[in-house]
Amino acid sequence: MKKSAFRKFDKVCDILALHKLNPARLIPILQAVQEEYRYLPEEIIAFIASSLHVPAAKVYGVATFYSHFTLKPKGKYVFKVCDGTACHVKRSMGILDAIREKLKLKEGESTTLDLLFTVETVSCLGACGIAPVLVVNEDVHGQMTPEKTVILIDHILQKEATHE
Amino acid sequence: MTPTLTIDQQTIPITGERNLLELIRKANIELPTFCYHSELSVYGACRLCIVHVEGRGLLSACSTLPQADMVVKTQTQEIRNMRQIIVELLLARHDQSCTTCPKSSNCQLQDLAQKLGIKTNRFKLRPNSFPIDESSDALVRDPNKCVLCGDCVRICSEIQSVGAIDFANRGSAAMVMPCFGKDLSKGECVYCGQCARVCPTGAITIKSEVEKVWGLLDDPRSFVIAHIAPAVRVALGEAFGFESGQQTVGQIIAALRLLGFDKVYDTAFTADLTVIEESTEFISRLEQGGPLPQFTSCCPAWVRFVEQFYPEFNKNLSSCRSPQQMFGSLAKSLIPSQINRDRKDVKVVSIMPCTAKKTEAHRSEFITGGERDTDYVITTQELIRMIKQAGIRFGELESGSFDMPLGFKSGAGVIFGSSGGVSEAVLRYVVNKSIDFLEVRGIDGLRETSIMHEGREIRLAVVSGLHQARLLLERIKKKEVIYDLIEVMACPGGCIGGAGQPVYHDESSRKKRAKGLYENDRTMELHCAQENPYVQELYTTMLENPGSKKAHSLLHTRYKNRKRNIGEDITISAASENRKVEITICFGTHCFQKGAQTLTRQLSDYLHINQLNRWVEIKASFCYEKCQKGPLVKIDSQVIEQATMDKIVSQLLMILKV
Numbered sequence: 133m134k135k136s137a138f139r140k141f142d143k144v145c146d147i148l149a150l151h152k153l154n155p156a157r158l159i160p161i162l163q164a165v166q167e168e169y170r171y172l173p174e175e176i177i178a179f180i181a182s183s184l185h186v187p188a189a190k191v192y193g194v195a196t197f198y199s200h201f202t203l204k205p206k207g208k209y210v211f212k213v214c215d216g217t218a219c220h221v222k223r224s225m226g227i228l229d230a231i232r233e234k235l236k237l238k239e240g241e242s243t244t245l246d247l248l249f250t251v252e253t254v255s256c257l258g259a260c261g262i263a264p265v266l267v268v269n270e271d272v273h274g275q276m277t278p279e280k281t282v283i284l285i286d287h288i289l290q291k292e293a294t295h296e
Numbered sequence: 297m298t299p300t301l302t303i304d305q306q307t308i309p310i311t312g313e314r315n316l317l318e319l320i321r322k323a324n325i326e327l328p329t330f331c332y333h334s335e336l337s338v339y340g341a342c343r344l345c346i347v348h349v350e351g352r353g354l355l356s357a358c359s360t361l362p363q364a365d366m367v368v369k370t371q372t373q374e375i376r377n378m379r380q381i382i383v384e385l386l387l388a389r390h391d392q393s394c395t396t397c398p399k400s401s402n403c404q405l406q407d408l409a410q411k412l413g414i415k416t417n418r419f420k421l422r423p424n425s426f427p428i429d430e431s432s433d434a435l436v437r438d439p440n441k442c443v444l445c446g447d448c449v450r451i452c453s454e455i456q457s458v459g460a461i462d463f464a465n466r467g468s469a470a471m472v473m474p475c476f477g478k479d480l481s482k483g484e485c486v487y488c489g490q491c492a493r494v495c496p497t498g499a500i501t502i503k504s505e506v507e508k509v510w511g512l513l514d515d516p517r518s519f520v521i522a523h524i525a526p527a528v529r530v531a532l533g534e535a536f537g538f539e540s541g542q543q544t545v546g547q548i549i550a551a552l553r554l555l556g557f558d559k560v561y562d563t564a565f566t567a568d569l570t571v572i573e574e575s576t577e578f579i580s581r582l583e584q585g586g587p588l589p590q591f592t593s594c595c596p597a598w599v600r601f602v603e604q605f606y607p608e609f610n611k612n613l614s615s616c617r618s619p620q621q622m623f624g625s626l627a628k629s630l631i632p633s634q635i636n637r638d639r640k641d642v643k644v645v646s647i648m649p650c651t652a653k654k655t656e657a658h659r660s661e662f663i664t665g666g667e668r669d670t671d672y673v674i675t676t677q678e679l680i681r682m683i684k685q686a687g688i689r690f691g692e693l694e695s696g697s698f699d700m701p702l703g704f705k706s707g708a709g710v711i712f713g714s715s716g717g718v719s720e721a722v723l724r725y726v727v728n729k730s731i732d733f734l735e736v737r738g739i740d741g742l743r744e745t746s747i748m749h750e751g752r753e754i755r756l757a758v759v760s761g762l763h764q765a766r767l768l769l770e771r772i773k774k775k776e777v778i779y780d781l782i783e784v785m786a787c788p789g790g791c792i793g794g795a796g797q798p799v800y801h802d803e804s805s806r807k808k809r810a811k812g813l814y815e816n817d818r819t820m821e822l823h824c825a826q827e828n829p830y831v832q833e834l835y836t837t838m839l840e841n842p843g844s845k846k847a848h849s850l851l852h853t854r855y856k857n858r859k860r861n862i863g864e865d866i867t868i869s870a871a872s873e874n875r876k877v878e879i880t881i882c883f884g885t886h887c888f889q890k891g892a893q894t895l896t897r898q899l900s901d902y903l904h905i906n907q908l909n910r911w912v913e914i915k916a917s918f919c920y921e922k923c924q925k926g927p928l929v930k931i932d933s934q935v936i937e938q939a940t941m942d943k944i945v946s947q948l949l950m951i952l953k954v
Contacts, residue, residue, distance in 0.1 A: 138900050141868040141916060145883075145893040153885075174476055175866045181475075182918050183885065187459025187484065188475040196464045 143168050144176060148183050155184040158194060162201060171205045207243050207250035209288055212267040216256030224264040228253065230278035234285050248292065249285075299364035304371065310362045314338075317345050317357040325370050328379065328408050330445040330496050332358040334803070335788070336454055342445050343382055344408070348372055380412055388419035390497070391440035399498030402799055405443060406497075426471075431479035433658045434487040434503055434651040439471055442499040448472060448491035455788060457763040458601070460485035472499075484604060488597035488762070488786040489651030489795025502651055502796060505672045506682055512643050512671070513556040519635060520643045522552045523561040523623050523702070526713030527649040527791035528676045530812035531805075534798045535680040536690040540805035541812030546695025548647075551683050553696055559631075561702035563646065564709030566622040567721070569834070570594065571708050571825035573851055574616045574718075575725040576842035578781060582752070587611045589757075589772070589779040592718050594618045596656035597786035599855065601762050606769055607857035608923060615852040619712065620646050620653055621662050624669030625850045627702065630838070643671045647679050649713070649794030652786065661853050675796025701830035707817030708825040714810040715760035715790030716743060719783040721825060723747060726754070730823035737814070739789045739806065742768065744779070760785040760793075859884075859918065869900060869914040877951050879944070880915045880930040886923035892916075895927055898941050911952060 147164045151157035161180060166172055172195050181188035195201045213219075213228045231237075231251050235244050243250040259265045262274025266281060273284065298309040303323045313319045315338060320327055330342035340359035347357045350367035354375070357368075369375070386405060394400050429437035446463065449472055453459045460483050464473050474483035492500040512518045524545065533544035552560045578590050593599055593614040602609050617625065624644045632639045646653065650673075656662070657670040674682070683690055698704070708724055711717035716736035723733050726749055735745040736758045743758045757779045759765050765784045771777045787793045792809035800806065817823060825831065839847045865880060879899065883892050896914065903909050917930075925937035931947050 137866075137870070138868045138896070138914065141866060142893065142897060145888070148888075149893075178475075179866060179883065179916070179918070183883075183888065185885075187453065187462065189459055189462035189464075189473075189483065190453075192475045192477075193462040193464050197466050199466075 140168050141176075144179070148180065153184055155186045158184065158186065158191065159198075162191075162195060166201060169205075170208070171202045174203070177203075205243065205247055207248050209249050209268055211249065211251045212254045212257070213251065214255075214257045214259070214263070214265040214267070215253045216260065216263075218260035219256075219264040222264040224253075226278050227264060227266060227276050227281050230281050231285070234282050248288075301362060301364060301366040301368065303368045310364065313362055315358050316347065316349075316355075316360040316362050316366075316368065319362050320345075320347070320357055320368070320370060327357055327370060328411070329358065330404060330443060331447060333447060333451070333494060336447065336450045336494075339446050339450065342443070344379055346375055346378055348375060354378070376412075380414060383409055383412055383414055384417045384419055386443050387414070387417050389422045389424065390443065391423055391438070392421075397441070397498040398501045398504065399441075399495075403498060404496035429479050430503065431481035432485065432487060432503065432655065433481075434654040435480060435485075435489055435492055436501050436503050437473075437480055438499055438501070439473070440499075441497045442472055443497055444470060444472065445496060446472070447494040447496065448500055451490045451494050455761050455763055456486070456488060456490060456786065457766045458484055458486055458488075461491065486597040486600040486604065486762070486786065487652040487655045490787060491795075492651065493795040493797075493799065502675055502677060503654065504678055504681075505654070505674055506678050506685075509645055509672050509674055509678075509682070512645070517641055518643045519558050519631070519637055519641050520556070520645060521559045521561060521627055521631065522557040522645050522647055523563045523565075523620075523627075524548060524552075524647045525563040525620070525649055525791065526567065526710045526717075526813060527794060527797065527809065528647050528679070530713070530792065530809040530816075531649065531797045532676050532680060533690075534800075534805070536683075538691070539808065540800070541808030541810075541815075543812060543816060544690075546697070547690055547693040548679075549696035549698060550693040551679075551688050551690060552647075554688055554693075555682055555686055557645070559699045559702075560696070561623070561627070562698050562705050562709070563619050563623055563648075564705035564712065565702045565828070565830070566619040566626060567594075567709035567712040568705050568825035568828045568831050569622055569626075569851065570616055570619050570712075571718075571721045571725050572831065572842045573622075573847060574614050575722050577614055577616065578722065579726070580843065582749070582754070582780065589782045590614055592781075592783045593853075594712065594718055595652070595785045595791075596650070597652035598762065598765065598784045600652070600655070600858070601765065601786065603855050603858040605766070605859070607855075607859050609769065610855040610857065613855055615848075615854065617662075617851055617853045618653075618656065619709075620648065620670055620673070621656065621853070622851045623702070624657070624662065624671075625664070626834075628664065628667075628669055629850060630702075639665070640667055644669065645672045645674060646670050647676070648673050649676050649791045649797045650787075651675065651795045653796075675794075676798060677796055680798065701833070704828060704830045706822035706825050706828045707820040708823060709828075710820070711813050711817050713791045714813050715739065715785045715788075716758045716783065717790065717813070719745075719756050719758050719781065722781065723756070724824045725826055728824070728826070736783075737810075739803075739810070754781065755779045756781045756783070758783045760790050761788045762786050865915040865917040867913065867915050868896070869903070869909065869912070871913040872910040875911070877912050877948060878915065878930075878932055879912060879948070880917045882918070882926065882928040882930075883916045884918055884923065884926070887926035887928055890926045892927045895929070895939060895941065895944070899944060902941065902945065908948075908952070912948070 151161050177191050178188050181191040215224050235249050257265050264276050266273045266276045300307050300309050306323050308323050327345040329345050331339045338359050340356045345357040346354045348369040349355050424440045426439040449462050461474050474480050512520050529545040530541050533542050549560045591613045593616050627644050631642050654673045657673050662669045708721035719736045720733045736743050746753050746755045789806045793806045927939050929936045929939040936943050
């Protein structure tokens with residue numbers, strides 16, 4: 133079930149209180165907030181900034197500096213295709229192409245319109261032994277192929293359909 | 297024995313210098329820098345001040361501590377090559393439209409490229425094409441010219457504690473921008489322009505109104521009045537070979553007449569008027585027991601700072617308009633009838649050391665009958681440009697003199713241009729004597745003094761730089777200090793250090809400018825605003841008494857809360873019906889601590905249980921000013937103070953019944 137806007141905002145207040153409104157805790161606060169929203173909405177960044185008495189431009193600077201943070205809504209399932217040297221040699225780009233084709237993502241898009249999937253590349257996940265690697269949210273899938281990836285997506289789609 | 301070190305074979309004593317760069321400068325070697333400013337924190341980003349330290353290799357001098365017996369070389373082939381590469385790399389991503397850049401001839405990048413003898417660029421040009429931000433009335437941001445030295449970011453946060461701009465993104469995508477990459481006018485900028493003052497290139501510049509002023513001067517229907525702020529007269533000459541602080545007011549007047557202005561007046565006249573109005577207000581606050589401390593209101597960046605960050609102190613700001621706005625309103629009421637012209641034909645141009653004055657002139661309170669009281673504001677720099685455009689040989693001009701009566705002033709009005717000047721002028725009024733109050737003069741930190749007035753001690757504080765002001769406000773909030781009158785100027789040193797003034801790179805020119813103003817005061821006949829005969833006459837013929845109703849309508853103003861400048865309200869529960877009730881809960885720090893979150897939870901539960909969700913929209917919002925009365929909840933347009941569930945529910949049910 134979708135979390136209500138109220139529940140999420142309530143959680144932001146809890147997070148801020150947990151960190152005692154300490155501006156030195158900005159990064160953990162942003163991390164926890166991103167857990168809730170799956171991204172950092174502008175109005176929430178502004179709210180955090182005003183609560184911590186830090187200029188909003190500074191919080192925005194931190195949020196755009198680290199690639200972990202995102203200011204655009206991400207999908208429920210985030211696909212991270214490793215394109216480090218080992219994975220690249222093992223044709224990780226073929227996996228990326230397969231995902232993008234399967235999800236019908238146009239050029240420049242990384243998230244599906246239904247906010248179910250996001251695809252991004254990362255540079256080395258440190259699991260070169262099982263290259264090429266695909267990480268879906270927290271789950272690591274090693275020795276992937278384009279075919280296996282498509283099956284994985286089908287599984288997720290099925291699961292989502294039965295849940296609804 | 298004093299420890300020493302060796303810089304290019306010279307033995308230099310170390311006497312408490314904060315970094316190697318300062319020592320190298322002491323050895324009369326000017327290392328190139330972009331990101332080093334003695335007033336700001338050390339950043340060490342531009343890498344231009346690299347030197348060779350024996351045993352340690354290449355280090356940036358600005359971020360290296362001087363140590364005894366160091367052997368430093370500032371010039372080696374390797375260093376020269378490195379510097380050249382750094383500048384070439386900067387040039388490769390810099391918009392090189394130098395001939396049309398407002399910073400041309402004052403640009404440190406241009407200067408450096410010349411000094412280092414860069415003839416070609418070995419790197420592929422990668423010009424950017426980011427949009428230019430002209431949204432504000434005061435400043436223009438051109439990110440295509442930014443070299444990422446961070447000077448603007450640091451002065452905005454360290455000296456002004458505003459933080460309107462900061463770095464965003466990373467690596468080759470890094471840029472300096474306002475929050476969320478929005479326009480400057482959408483953020484928290486107070487338009488002091490100190491960023492433009494320290495910007496080594498043309499990435500942040502003053503928004504010019506020169507063309508508009510030429511347009512006025514060319515228009516035969518317009519009767520164009522100029523008035524000159526005190527700080528301008530001790531700085532403008534710098535552009536024409538005069539020393540900082542040297543008086544060139546006679547030449548400025550003569551130049552303005554040559555440019556075609558019909559009348560040339562002195563802002564110091566309305567500064568005198570400000571002294572009288574502000575002192576009268578102050579004395580009445582003393583008698584009526586507050587609100588104290590009274591804050592000066594001459595500086596528009598400071599006024600905006602209070603409205604934006606400390607609106608709870610709005611009531612402490614003197615209701616007096618700034619001398620610029622008093623002038624506009626007065627001139628437009630007086631002059632049309634004197635010259636038998638329509639009010640709209642009379643145009644007021646103020647010559648200011650300040651960029652925030654441009655924004656001030658646009659405030660809606662200062663628009664009368666659809667026309668601004670101050671039509672245009674040009675900075676010292678812009679006037680210099682006009683004088684140069686017209687080809688006037690400034691140094692050769694015969695001194696002109698101000699038109700009367702609005703050109704007459706006392707020394708009190710003149711010293712307004714320096715930090716501490718307004719206080720001193722007010723003190724001279726309160727004690728009704730011409731005394732020099734040396735305690736409030738100077739540039740640094742907080743200055744304070746006290747005097748006895750009718751058996752009561754009056755405590756004064758003077759600060760310049762908004763960070764200093766913020767520290768002071770916080771201490772006042774905690775009741776650690778008690779003052780009756782506080783003067784704040786946003787720019788370090790006051791208006792003489794304004795962002796509209798000729799660019800200066802060392803502190804001494806600011807000091808010389810201040811000295812120039814105080815010398816001017818000393819040589820004048822009158823030193824107290826109340827002695828100005830034309831101001832006295834103005835009260836007899838028009839304004840009645842200081843603080844009168846008439847004076848209030850022309851010379852005073854009001855302030856508003858601008859705290860919610862950034863960010864929209866957050867919808868936390870949407871309504872599905874068209875006829876909905878909007879409940880906005882304040883989540884400012886005070887209300888947050890007083891239980892806004894619990895209240896929101898209870899409200900959400902209540903709506904859910906009573907199935908009222910679809911009729912009611914809940915939003916979270918930032919600060920409604922009246923923090924002492926929190927938690928604050930707004931239902932449609934009704935604000936409920938010290939809100940409780942009972943209060944909210946009864947109001948809600950009342951609305952829903954209707």
